Amino acid sequence: MEMHPIHEKFLKTCPSNSAPRLLELMDVLPSKARDSLLIPTAISVLQPKTRNPESVHETTASLFDEHVSYSRFKAKLVEMTQVVPGELVVLAVVHRFLSTIYGFAHFDLEKIIANHRGTIARLQGYLEQDDLPDWKRSQLEPLIQMSEDKIESLPREQIEHQEFYVLFCDTVLAGLLVEHQESEAEAIDDLRTSIKDLSEEEFPGAPKEGIDNT
Secondary structure, eight states: OOOOOOHHHHHHHOOOOOHHHHHEEEESHHHHHHHHHHHHHHHHHOOBBBBOOOSSSSSGGGGSSSEEEEEEHHHHHHHHHHTTHHHHHHHHHHHHHHHHHHHHHHHEEEHHOOOOHHHHHHHHHHHTOOTHHHHHHHHHHHHHHHHEEEHHHHHHHHHHHHHHHHIIIIIIIIIHHHHHHHHHHHHHHHHHHTTTTTTOOSSSTSTTTTOOOO
16 A cells, blocks of 8 residues: 555645644544544553553553543643644644554554464464463463454454545545645735835835935
């Protein structure tokens, strides 16, 4: 899958955008995919406290002592713009989120499946040991099932990630580029208004040659 042309344009433009506009555009994205892919970015923004895992079955989200959600992410983002220029906050957040989306949409499917199959083979080798304790066997069997489930779901997940990547580019990045263009046009108009009544003379107010200034 090639890089989306709007993604490429966004990187080359490095636009200046507002937090309200970013959040307005993100609000319309499918919430399930958005919230799941947003976790790494939300963690960077919220910096929640975490605890050590107690079981192999625990998810990353379950390790947070503080709730990580899209609504909290939005509130924190707006709060950050009170301290740091909003344009810088938005640019950093978009690049962080975009790197996650792009990575999931373009991962090497065959390589990841091969890694999972290698993991299954190694774990099955342990299970074949006659002296393997029951408690160890009970830990390894779920891990094998997790890898088998992942192998089955990976092709579908990649397609879903690619679809979300295209949607993010067509919706969020395109909307931010429009806002940037509108801001640029407004700035140019303001500049023209401010200088329209200025003198066009090279040295306004200076004495003119051949003119009696007494």
